[in-house]
Each structure stands twice: as structure tokens, then as C-alpha cells.
Amino acid sequence: MTDLPPGAVRRVVILGGGTAGWMTAAALGRLIAPTGVEVTLIESEEIGTVGVGESTLPHLRDFNLRLGIDEAEFMRATRATFKLGIEFCDWGRLGDRYMHPFGDFGAEGGGVPFHHYWLAAQARGEAGPLDDYAVPIVAAYEDRFAPPKADARSVLSTYGYAYQLDAGLYAAFLRRLAEAAGVRRVEGRVVDVAQDGDRGAIVSLRLADGQEIAGDLFVDCSGFRGLLIEQTLKAGYADWSHWLPCDRAVAIPCESVGRTQPYTRAIAMPAGWRFRIPLQHRIGNGYVYCSAFETPEGATAALEQALEGAPRAAPNHLRFLAGHRKLNWASNCVAIGLSSGFIEPLESTSIYLIQAGITKLVELWPRSPLDTVSADEFNRQMMLQYERIRDFIILHYVATERDDTPFWRHIREMTIPDSLATRIELFRETGVVSDYREGLFLHASWVAVLLGQRIMPRTAHVLARAEDPQRLAAGLARLRRMVAEAGRSLPLQDDYIAAHCAWRPPSGQSAA
Known part of the structure; x- marks a missing residue:
């Protein structure tokens, strides 16, 4: 002492x-x-x-x-379970899907961030989907996981991970x-x-x-x-409810079904969004919604209809501001x-x-x-x-083309903080993401959401446009193959957990 x-x-x-x-x-x-x-x-x-x-x-x-x-x-x-990112469904338009990965797109070495080279090639029809250039996304969609490699020369070193617990x-x-x-x-x-x-x-x-x-x-x-x-x-x-109007949530855990996904899912709903979080013993589900556009009964019914397995508990209702x-x-x-x-x-x-x-x-x-x-x-x-977290969350809402429900029409009409409006305009005009000295979400996170929700820059950076088109296309194709092979080389998450960190109920105890 x-x-x-x-x-x-x-x-x-x-x-x-x-x-x-x-x-x-x-x-x-x-x-x-x-x-x-x-x-x-x-x-x-x-x-x-x-x-x-x-x-x-x-x-x-x-x-x-x-x-x-x-x-x-x-x-x-x-x-x-392990978590390689968050998948967003139906946010830009109904039917859209993209992932915010815990890792980088592409590889290091260019004069400007990777997404500029992707934009330059994509404008010529010579690039695949952005998700194909991120190892954690490829691995997540294959339900695969292993910790990243320590060797910085390996494409398997380009991601991190979190937990679903x-x-x-x-x-x-x-x-x-x-x-x-x-x-x-x-x-x-x-x-x-x-x-x-x-x-x-x-x-x-x-x-x-x-x-x-x-x-x-x-x-x-x-x-x-x-x-x-x-x-x-x-x-x-x-x-901040004038920018983030969702003020209620209902949560219901359910039984696990199928393989365990190494990612959280956020699905846009008529009056908010629904989460899906797979754990070793159950799936966490919830509907975060705006009470001005949905009732607790309606939200509960919508969530119950979406459950993949039998419910494990009664609905838990929350209020917040x-x-x-x-x-x-x-x-x-x-x-x-x-x-x-x-x-x-x-x-x-x-x-x-x-x-x-x-x-x-x-x-x-x-x-x-x-x-x-x-x-x-x-x-x-x-x-x-x-x-800064506030601005990043608001981005998911305002970067939408949806107008199919009163909630989404309200979202499209609301004003946003000047700090966010400036970042969106800078990206739309130049493709540049200004980095924070202090704050949570870094460059790749903003790129994932901005591009994932169809905010497309008017042009790529001049250094990316100056690259030889054939050389750039060949490099992107090679990188895409490397990322696919690397992501699919990892073990299934369920197998990795079973070998290293599986929870097993004591003898005579259920998995509840």
C-alpha cells in the first residue's frame, strides 16, 4: 500500500x-x-x-x-462469440446490405486511401463490390473466425475483432x-x-x-x-431526440438456430431498427423504435414475428432519451x-x-x-x-433514400448538426474523410457507412485517377482473390470456439 x-x-x-x-x-x-x-x-x-x-x-x-x-x-x-463487424440491412434502400467491418478495406501502400482507387476503377466498371476487399467481411459472411495474424505483411493482419456477450x-x-x-x-x-x-x-x-x-x-x-x-x-x-428520435426498445432473447455468425446485424424497420446478436447459448433480439410512429404492442408483435427460434424470456421494454x-x-x-x-x-x-x-x-x-x-x-x-458518436449514428439515418413509412419520411426531412453536414459534403464532393485527433470512429468506419448507404463521391482523388487503368484493375483483381482466399481459409467460428473457449453447462443444467 x-x-x-x-x-x-x-x-x-x-x-x-x-x-x-x-x-x-x-x-x-x-x-x-x-x-x-x-x-x-x-x-x-x-x-x-x-x-x-x-x-x-x-x-x-x-x-x-x-x-x-x-x-x-x-x-x-x-x-x-466473436464479432468481425456489423451488417446493416435495408438502410439506404429496401434490399440493400453492407457491413461496417472491424478492419481496413484494401491494403496499405497507396498515395491515398484505398477507397479512392476503388472509386476510380469502379467508375470504369473494373472493380468488384467494396466488401470484397475486406478480409473481416468475407470471413464474416462465411461464418468464419480466427484471430488476426501478427505478421503485418499478411492480409490476415488487416482486421480486429470484438465480442458478442x-x-x-x-x-x-x-x-x-x-x-x-x-x-x-x-x-x-x-x-x-x-x-x-x-x-x-x-x-x-x-x-x-x-x-x-x-x-x-x-x-x-x-x-x-x-x-x-x-x-x-x-x-x-x-x-438530442430531435436528431435521434428513437426513444423506446423492446428486447426478446430466443433460441439459437444454425451456425453462429461472427457479426451483429442491424435491420432497418418501419419505425426504427432491429438488432440480432448471436451468443453461444441464444440470440439477442430487439426493436429500437420511435414512439411517435410505433406502439409498444406493435413493436413487440413485429419483433416476435422476426424471431428465428423460440423466445427465451418475456419482452423487456425500455425507455430512454x-x-x-x-x-x-x-x-x-x-x-x-x-x-x-x-x-x-x-x-x-x-x-x-x-x-x-x-x-x-x-x-x-x-x-x-x-x-x-x-x-x-x-x-x-x-x-x-x-x-462524434452522435454524428456517426445520425449518418446512418440521414444517408437514406427511403420514404416508404412516416418515420423514414420524417428522418429525411430533419436537420442535422453542422459538424456532420460538413463531413458529408466534403466526402460527396471529394471522397475525403477528415480524420479526428480525438474520437471513436476512424477512417474505414466512415467509408463503410458513407459508401454502404450510397453517398458516392463525385470523383476519386486525382492521384488515384492518375494510376494506369490496366495496372489498377489488375491489382484490384489480385487483391480481391487474396482477400477471398484468406477469409475463406479461416475455420468456422463454431469450430474455433469449440476448440478454444466453448461454454458448456454443468452436468444436469440446461443451456438456458
């Missing part, structure tokens, strides 16, 4: 369990507690968790690795990890929050059984209600997870935003409970995360 300096944070109190609470607890238990900081988590069995954030981004691998988590153990514990089981797995690292769990429901009369900082939380839990720094993982960050500290909420806290760190309280904000899970960003908040908190660990310098920088960085 390290001797902490006077005035340092000595006691951290996390309010709320679930994925956000236990990710925070596991990270602080492993990374911060060894410095001498006590970490306590309060949760109540009376209060349920949302528990539908089952699809993730590749960044979660880094989080698990930093905490020393063995991947095979994690996969078995969470009954997870049971969020409730992940929280339970992290709880064991956190408690082993010394995190103390307290069962109870908070009934009162004591504040410093002079500064307004949170001093302690009183539970229904009379316990008083004091702390120096509080982490609010209480979900949508934001018991500390909003109900106590009045941080405020920026409402797209947006974020105006302050994610207020006084001596940091909001993590749904208490921080919510953007619909179209690009699997929910768990990523939890991870981003935890990572920034650790990086900007306060010198004292009321460290305004750290708080200001945390708020600035998290604001960028939310705004």
Missing part, C-alpha cells in the same frame, strides 16, 4: 452495479486500489439493470487485457474480479445523499437500513435516473454509463462509452476530491466522444 498525500482521494464509492458499476469497480480495484485507495460499490438487488448491451467494439479487448483477463476464460464465462454474465464475471482485488460490495438502496453545506460536494450516502457510506469521490453508475449526478448535483441534460449530461463530472461525482448519457446501440457504443469514461477517470485521476482541472478536461474529452 502506498502512503497517500494529504488531501488525496482515499475513498471511492461507486453507486450501482450492472455492467457500468462492475467495469468501474474491476478497473479501480486493479489499477487504483493498490495505491492505497479504498473502493466500495453499493448496489441493490431490488433495482434491476438494463442488461441489453450485448454487442461490443474491439476496444473491449484492450480493457480486458489491461485488467489481466484471460480471453478464453472471459468467453466461457460470458457465453460470448451476455452483459449480465459479464457484470458477474467482473464482480468476482473486483472483489478479489479488494473492492467491498454493500447491499442496499440509497435513500438520502448528504452534501457539504459550503461546497455542495457529496459527503455520504445513507441506505434504507440506516448505514452511512462516506467517500471522497463518488462514481454514479445508477443508470438513467442519475441519482447523484442529476438528482443531487443537477448537472443538466442535453437532449438520446443525449448526455452537460457535465459528466460535477463536484466530486463522475457519471459512468447510462447515468452519463445514452446513444442508441446502433454501432455498439454503450459498453465502449463506459470503458472510455473509466479510462479517462484513471488517466485524469484527481489530486483531491474537488480537482476542477481534471474535471474540466474529463468533461471536454467525454463531450467529444458523445458528439
Whole structure:
């Protein structure tokens, strides 16, 4: 244990369990507690968790690795499958299909990004579909998976992967990890929050059984209600429903059928979109919709009709409001997870935003409970995360030609943020994707969605157009063959999981 300096944070109190609470607890238990900081988590069995954030981004691998988590153990514990990307169906037009892969299109080596060469050849009818030049897409559609090669010279090194998991089981797995690292769990429901009369900082939380839990720094993982960050500290909420009008969801897991796909599917629906997330033991399904254009009964019926197997649970209905806290760190309280904000899970960003908040908190660990310098920088960085994810999600909606339902006609008529309008116009005119210094989605992600939803640049970059047409066509054909052979050379995901990380129910227990 390290001797902490006077005035340092000595006691951290996390309010709320679930994925956000236990990710925070596991990270602080492993990374911060060894410095001498006590970490306590309060949760109540009376209060349920949302528990539908089952699809993730590749960044979660880094989080698990930093905490020393063995991947095979994690996969078995969470009954997870691997994920090479997200397929989007019916978004640009009815019948359209494309994939946002976790990897690059093409290969390195050109003077401009690959998609410019593809555009130049495609204009002459000398290129195949863009998806044919990405290993993770080819492998995903063949239901194949293996980790990427370390050799950068191999086309099998050009992709990453994420996980499709049971969020409730992940929280339970992290709880064991956190408690082993010394995190103390307290069962109870908070009934009162004591504040410093002079500064307004949170001093302690009183539970229904009379316990008083004091702390120096509080982490609010209480979900949508934001018991500390909003109900106590009045941080405020920026409402983005005018750009992201979906405000309801219904989720129903069902039995698995057939082979397990190494990708999540997002299917556009009359009043929103439907997700399909295949795990080892079941398929997660949900309909995210706008209540102005669909009823809970109608959404449930539409989802039930789409189930591929027998339902495994009753419909779970959720309400939410797209947006974020105006302050994610207020006084001596940091909001993590749904208490921080919510953007619909179209690009699997929910768990990523939890991870981003935890990572920034650790990086900007306060010198004292009321460290305004750290708080200001945390708020600035998290604001960028939310705004840039917001723009990327809105892109999926506004880049559509659909007008077949009132919902899609509304989407086509709505205004969008200037930051997104500028990016779309730049790509449409020049094919250029301006890269972020800070933010989640990188170049290939924007290319996948922009081109996948028919926003075609008026021209390719001049350097791509200057390439010898015959040489370019031959190179693209050769690359297309290499990608096809590489993607199809991988084992079936089900075979890989069976050999390395399959979950099997204990003797006498069903696979439920």
C-alpha cells in the first residue's frame, strides 16, 4: 500500500452495479486500489439493470487485457462469440446490405486511401463490390473466425475483432474480479445523499437500513435516473431526440438456430431498427423504435414475428432519451454509463462509452476530491466522444433514400448538426474523410457507412485517377482473390470456439 498525500482521494464509492458499476469497480480495484485507495460499490438487488448491451467494439479487448483477463476464460464465462463487424440491412434502400467491418478495406501502400482507387476503377466498371476487399467481411459472411495474424505483411493482419456477450454474465464475471482485488460490495438502496453545506460536494450516502457510506469521490453508475449526478448535483441534460428520435426498445432473447455468425446485424424497420446478436447459448433480439410512429404492442408483435427460434424470456421494454449530461463530472461525482448519457446501440457504443469514461477517470485521476482541472478536461474529452458518436449514428439515418413509412419520411426531412453536414459534403464532393485527433470512429468506419448507404463521391482523388487503368484493375483483381482466399481459409467460428473457449453447462443444467 502506498502512503497517500494529504488531501488525496482515499475513498471511492461507486453507486450501482450492472455492467457500468462492475467495469468501474474491476478497473479501480486493479489499477487504483493498490495505491492505497479504498473502493466500495453499493448496489441493490431490488433495482434491476438494463442488461441489453450485448454487442461490443474491439476496444473491449484492450480493457480486458489491461485488467489481466484471460480471453478464453472471459468467453466461457460470458457465453460470448466473436464479432468481425456489423451488417446493416435495408438502410439506404429496401434490399440493400453492407457491413461496417472491424478492419481496413484494401491494403496499405497507396498515395491515398484505398477507397479512392476503388472509386476510380469502379467508375470504369473494373472493380468488384467494396466488401470484397475486406478480409473481416468475407470471413464474416462465411461464418468464419480466427484471430488476426501478427505478421503485418499478411492480409490476415488487416482486421480486429470484438465480442458478442451476455452483459449480465459479464457484470458477474467482473464482480468476482473486483472483489478479489479488494473492492467491498454493500447491499442496499440509497435513500438520502448528504452534501457539504459550503461546497455542495457529496459527503455520504445513507441506505434504507440506516448505514452511512462516506467517500471522497463518488462514481454514479445508477443508470438513467442519475441519482447523484442529476438528482443531487443537477448537472443538466442535453437532449438530442430531435436528431435521434428513437426513444423506446423492446428486447426478446430466443433460441439459437444454425451456425453462429461472427457479426451483429442491424435491420432497418418501419419505425426504427432491429438488432440480432448471436451468443453461444441464444440470440439477442430487439426493436429500437420511435414512439411517435410505433406502439409498444406493435413493436413487440413485429419483433416476435422476426424471431428465428423460440423466445427465451418475456419482452423487456425500455425507455430512454438520446443525449448526455452537460457535465459528466460535477463536484466530486463522475457519471459512468447510462447515468452519463445514452446513444442508441446502433454501432455498439454503450459498453465502449463506459470503458472510455473509466479510462479517462484513471488517466485524469484527481489530486483531491474537488480537482476542477481534471474535471474540466474529463468533461471536454467525454463531450467529444458523445458528439462524434452522435454524428456517426445520425449518418446512418440521414444517408437514406427511403420514404416508404412516416418515420423514414420524417428522418429525411430533419436537420442535422453542422459538424456532420460538413463531413458529408466534403466526402460527396471529394471522397475525403477528415480524420479526428480525438474520437471513436476512424477512417474505414466512415467509408463503410458513407459508401454502404450510397453517398458516392463525385470523383476519386486525382492521384488515384492518375494510376494506369490496366495496372489498377489488375491489382484490384489480385487483391480481391487474396482477400477471398484468406477469409475463406479461416475455420468456422463454431469450430474455433469449440476448440478454444466453448461454454458448456454443468452436468444436469440446461443451456438456458
